Amino acid sequence: MVNLITKSFSLNLKLLKIMGLYSFGNTSILLKVRAYVLYFVLLVVTTGLIFFKTVTEKSANNMETNAMVAYVAESGSFCFKLVPFLRNGERIRRCINFFGQEMFAPKTDYERNILKECIWVCRRNSIVYFYGILVTLIGWNSPVLFVKGRKLQLRLWLPYDPSTTVLRYYSTFFFITAANVYDAFAGTIIDPLIGGLAYHATAQLKILKYNLQHIGKHLDGSNKYVINFHCVHKHLKNCVNHHKKILWFIEEYEECFSWSIFCQFAGSLLTICFCCIGLILVSINSVEAFTYLTGMIDISFQILFYCHYGTLLYEEVKKCIELVCETRLSCGFLK
Numbered sequence: 001m002v003n004l005i006t007k008s009f010s011l012n013l014k015l016l017k018i019m020g021l022y023s024f025g026n027t028s029i030l031l032k033v034r035a036y037v038l039y040f041v042l043l044v045v046t047t048g049l050i051f052f053k054t055v056t057e058k059s060a061n062n063m064e065t066n067a068m069v070a071y072v073a074e075s076g077s078f079c080f081k082l083v084p085f086l087r088n089g090e091r092i093r094r095c096i097n098f099f100g101q102e103m104f105a106p107k108t109d110y111e112r113n114i115l116k117e118c119i120w121v122c123r124r125n126s127i128v129y130f131y132g133i134l135v136t137l138i139g140w141n142s143p144v145l146f147v148k149g150r151k152l153q154l155r156l157w158l159p160y161d162p163s164t165t166v167l168r169y170y171s172t173f174f175f176i177t178a179a180n181v182y183d184a185f186a187g188t189i190i191d192p193l194i195g196g197l198a199y200h201a202t203a204q205l206k207i208l209k210y211n212l213q214h215i216g217k218h219l220d221g222s223n224k225y226v227i228n229f230h231c232v233h234k235h236l237k238n239c240v241n242h243h244k245k246i247l248w249f250i251e252e253y254e255e256c257f258s259w260s261i262f263c264q265f266a267g268s269l270l271t272i273c274f275c276c277i278g279l280i281l282v283s284i285n286s287v288e289a290f291t292y293l294t295g296m297i298d299i300s301f302q303i304l305f306y307c308h309y310g311t312l313l314y315e316e317v318k319k320c321i322e323l324v325c326e327t328r329l330s331c332g333f334l335k
Helices: 004-018 029-056 062-081 083-087 089-096 109-141 166-188 190-213 229-281 287-326 328-334
Strands: 217-219 225-227
Touching: 004 089, 004 109, 004 190, 029 062, 029 083, 029 166, 062 083, 062 166, 062 229, 062 287, 083 089, 083 229, 089 190, 089 229, 109 166, 109 190, 109 287, 166 190, 190 229, 190 287, 229 287
Parallel strands: none
Antiparallel strands: 217 225
């Protein structure tokens, strides 16, 4: 049986592993060191240099200043958003892989269909979002290579002039490109992962609801459902244990990811505002307008993952509660 989580989020987990934010086994010291080095050099330091350049430079025009402020707003939120993955890596790894345990493997055709759809949705979201980020990265980094002069993608403070020599220019260009790639994937590829985990919890609640609806029932010779009271106690106990495990996951999910979700909402709000201002300042047919639009679409999908799959989880919890209250069998047990 292939791990359900591995099938759903193989792309996300591989990218996070490259950046040191996830481990498929026990986290080594080398992986932690790599994670912190990449985090501080490519995210924290780069964001700080851009912010310092933005507040100290007086010659920049409104369009350049707006672009840098939008970048700082988003990357600044990522600086806080990734902290749980650095500090609580083992706990987050256990939470991510919780539904990959053998006990959650499908046992009936109905469960297989539910989990098959869940896996397909999670893979679809991750792959589509990956290519959307890739297009945004190309639109952000490549235009400076086709303009006159040695211009960079970002205006950041440097102790030297990168335009003086070819070596300095391309070294700085590739450093900024690496920072953009880390910023884009480390800060965003976790969003379809977190949203997908909520959808996995929703799928487990659907299975629980189905089991509650058919508790103690089996098909007789005439292909009709009849109540087998000898199985009721066993099935009811399994449903209670299943519910306890789902409840534990939801509580752990909240503890692990609530801070990251809050940082994403706060950063997205500011970034979308500055992107809208940027669209006013540039020509609608320009590459800058395309970058702003793709950036806004990517950010909107980040928010969509949390809102949509969080709502599905909430609605499924309500349906389970209503089912328990309305089921005659449960009322009989309560008496």
